[in-house]
Amino acid sequence: MKYTIKNEQVVFNDHYKILKAQATYDTFNGDTIKTKRLAFHRGDSVAVVLYEKDTDSILLTKQFRYPTTQHNEGWILEIPAGSLEKDENPSSCMEREVMEELGYKINTPQLVSQFYTSPGGSTEKLSLFYAEVSSEDRTEKGGGVKSEDEDIQLIKIPVEELGIYLLEKIIDAKTIIGLQWFLFQKINDVKR
Numbered sequence: 001m002k003y004t005i006k007n008e009q010v011v012f013n014d015h016y017k018i019l020k021a022q023a024t025y026d027t028f029n030g031d032t033i034k035t036k037r038l039a040f041h042r043g044d045s046v047a048v049v050l051y052e053k054d055t056d057s058i059l060l061t062k063q064f065r066y067p068t069t070q071h072n073e074g075w076i077l078e079i080p081a082g083s084l085e086k087d088e089n090p091s092s093c094m095e096r097e098v099m100e101e102l103g104y105k106i107n108t109p110q111l112v113s114q115f116y117t118s119p120g121g122s123t124e125k126l127s128l129f130y131a132e133v134s135s136e137d138r139t140e141k142g143g144g145v146k147s148e149d150e151d152i153q154l155i156k157i158p159v160e161e162l163g164i165y166l167l168e169k170i171i172d173a174k175t176i177i178g179l180q181w182f183l184f185q186k187i188n189d190v191k192r
Contacts, residue, residue, distance in 0.1 A: 003026070005021050008020070009021070045084060051133070051182070052134060052135060053133070055135060056158060057156040057158050057159065058156070060175070061078050061153070062155050063076070064151065073171065077172070079175045080094075082094075082096070101142055103139065103140035106133060106137070107137075109129045109131040111128075112128045
């Protein structure tokens with residue numbers, strides 16, 4: 001099956017971009033569809049499940065997210081995450097974001113998965129990592145980048161409470177995916 005994209009242009013350009021294009025693509029029954037599509041273009045991103053070994057805790061961020069106010073939310077819990085800068089590799093971006101947001105230095109991160117966050121409307125592809133730290137690896141304050149109007153709080157969740165948090169308090173997709181992956185790994189480690 002084939003597709004072509006023509007006349008792609010930026011129709012909105014502020015903090016993020018919106019692209020518009022003419023898409024032609026094959027259907028499963030052998031026909032062709034020709035249509036116009038929009039895409040929210042925010043760039044690619046990273047996120048990390050950060051496990052603090054000496055406290056047996058997962059480190060999360062709590063911060064204000066304007067889009068969630070459309071559903072009467074404001075501050076939500078998330079795994080540390082951020083957007084790639086131009087020519088930045090995902091691993092370096094993840095290390096930078098964790099230092100900015102939580103103040104931890106990361107060693108030996110493991111790439112878990114790469115996935116689209118919302119493929120029906122966004123171009124964003126996320127690289128999900130896992131890393132282990134100790135409380136001694138917190139070498140800076142964290143809290144976000146003031147010039148980017150970030151105000152981020154570190155939240156430590158004991159691993160034994162993750163199930164409750166997933167059922168009742170976590171509403172962010174990348175965080176749900178990351179924490180479910182972590183719990184699956186823990187269950188498999190116990191069974192070995």
